[in-house]
Amino acid sequence: xxxxxxxxxxxxxxxxxxxxxxxxxxxxxxxxxxxxxxxxxxxxxxxxxxxxxxxxxxxxxxxxxxxxxxxxxxxxxxxxxxxxxxxxxxxxxxxxxxxxxxxxxxxxxxxx
Amino acid sequence: xxxxxxxxxxxxxxxxxxxxxxxxxxxxxxxxxxxxxxxxxxxxxxxxxxxxxxxxxxxxxxxxxxxxxxxxxxxxxxxxxxxxxxxxxxxxxxxxxxxxxxxxxxxxxxxxxx
Numbered sequence: 001x002x003x004x005x006x007x008x009x010x011x012x013x014x015x016x017x018x019x020x021x022x023x024x025x026x027x028x029x030x031x032x033x034x035x036x037x038x039x040x041x042x043x044x045x046x047x048x049x050x051x052x053x054x055x056x057x058x059x060x061x062x063x064x065x066x067x068x069x070x071x072x073x074x075x076x077x078x079x080x081x082x083x084x085x086x087x088x089x090x091x092x093x094x095x096x097x098x099x100x101x102x103x104x105x106x107x108x109x110x111x112x
Numbered sequence: 113x114x115x116x117x118x119x120x121x122x123x124x125x126x127x128x129x130x131x132x133x134x135x136x137x138x139x140x141x142x143x144x145x146x147x148x149x150x151x152x153x154x155x156x157x158x159x160x161x162x163x164x165x166x167x168x169x170x171x172x173x174x175x176x177x178x179x180x181x182x183x184x185x186x187x188x189x190x191x192x193x194x195x196x197x198x199x200x201x202x203x204x205x206x207x208x209x210x211x212x213x214x215x216x217x218x219x220x221x222x223x224x225x226x
Binding site for chain 2: 091
């Protein structure tokens with residue numbers, strides 16, 4: 001979910017378990033959402049995106065769910081691996097008229 | 113990230129000095145962005161550019177200057193660096209605001225102002 005104060009929320013999961021990372025977005029006009037992964041010392045990398053005319057989209061080991069009613073987005077990672085350890089954050093955009101707005105991120109820590 | 117490069121990778125500068133961070137992309141993307149990333153704040157937009165010679169302020173533009181004389185380059189200048197500008201700076205590019213597959217980010221410049 002979104003960070004509170006100065007510390008990123010952290011999700012710790014056992015290797016092989018499924019992970020669910022949540023994001024609350026603020027703009028009801030947002031119609032495009034992206035999940036990014038950021039490994040230590042690197043720039044953010046695109047994972048998966050979804051448009052507001054969908055409520056679910058699947059990729060390889062990842063699924064994004066969108067609930068527009070409560071303005072909530074989640075990223076599900078199946079069979080979490082050590083290489084999934086990173087900071088994950090969501091981004092929202094509105095009809096391509098303004099720059100994407102990024103959430104503050106959640107740190108995923110995978111326990112081997 | 114192949115196609116978008118930032119330099120330098122690390123920079124230490126003194127308060128009051130001018131410093132320029134470079135960003136170069138090879139995709140001919142129209143849009144380019146500068147973000148700063150600080151713990152507790154996530155990615156905050158400093159400036160962006162929709163095309164050569166077109167730039168706009170983002171959320172935190174004070175103390176920064178940008179230019180875009182060529183599509184592929186988007187340098188960010190701190191005219192008189194302050195300690196509050198110590199941060200990791202990311203450049204990104206995209207074909208449009210929303211991006212198909214979002215924005216592509218560089219590897220970042222870690223700037224320390226002492």
